[in-house]
Amino acid sequence: MYRLTVEQDADWWEVEALYDLCFAPGREALSSYRLRDGVPPVAGLSLVARDGDGVLGGAIRYWPVHVGTEDALLLGPVAVHPTRQGEGLGGLLIRDSLMLAQPLGWTRVMLVGDEPYYRRFGFSRLYGVVMPPPTNPDRVLGQDLAPDAWQGVTGDVIRWDKG
Numbered sequence: 020m021y022r023l024t025v026e027q028d029a030d031w032w033e034v035e036a037l038y039d040l041c042f043a044p045g046r047e048a049l050s051s052y053r054l055r056d057g058v059p060p061v062a063g064l065s066l067v068a069r070d071g072d073g074v075l076g077g078a079i080r081y082w083p084v085h086v087g088t089e090d091a092l093l094l095g096p097v098a099v100h101p102t103r104q105g106e107g108l109g110g111l112l113i114r115d116s117l118m119l120a121q122p123l124g125w126t127r128v129m130l131v132g133d134e135p136y137y138r139r140f141g142f143s144r145l146y147g148v149v150m151p152p153p154t155n156p157d158r159v160l161g162q163d164l165a166p167d168a169w170q171g172v173t174g175d176v177i178r179w180d181k182g
Contacts, residue, residue, distance in 0.1 A: 021076055021108060023115055026065040034067060034078040041098040051131055053151055054093060055082045058179050061092065063123055066116050068108055076103040079112040081120070086129070086148055087174025091161075092120060094130040113140050117164070126165040127172065131158050147173030 026034060065080040077099040084093045094116075099108045117140070120128060130137065131154055134144060142160040148169075150159050161169050 021068040021070055021111065023066050023068050023112070025063055026060070026067050026078065026080070030067050030075075030078075033075050034080075037075060037078055037098050037100060038096055041101070042096065051093065051095060051150070051154075054084050054176060054178050058082055061123075061125075064092070064116055064119055066112055068112055076100050077108045077112050079116050081116065081128075083179040084129075085177045085179065086127075086172055089127070089172050089174075090125075091172075091176075092125050092128040093176070094128055095132070110140070117141075117162070121164045126163070126168040127161060128164060129159065129161040129176070132160060133158065134160055145169060149175045151176065 061081040061083055066078065067075060068077040070076055077097070079097040080095065082093040082095075084091050094113070097109055097112055099106075099112075117128065129145060129148065130142065131150060132142075134142065134157070137160050141162045143162070144157065145159045145161040148159050148161065149156070163169055
């Protein structure tokens, strides 16, 4: 049994250590990190999952970005501690956090990932949405949080510039 809570400042370094454990060295060199650097995660959407003893089992973060002239959420990273994988915790983090996004006024979400995995959560390939290189365009996925929210949205994904 896990308890999901909104990530707090006190969770930051523990979550960063989890991401370091789960992802390859140099993860911060990925193009998506250039969109995140110096931009705070979206308040209320970045979650941590802790077991009954308070041990961190997983975490998910969201970042605001622009796609052309439109606003979007960038999901990721999402990570589950290696000893907790296979328990459905990643899916729980994704589903529950997505349910929180629309009431906060977000209409579209995107990520860079494997479509066969993320399809189960409603993600599909975005055509015409361009992540900074060297991102494989086949891995740029999106989901509508409001009807047809991605319809007609194209362009470069750029850093958030709103305060």
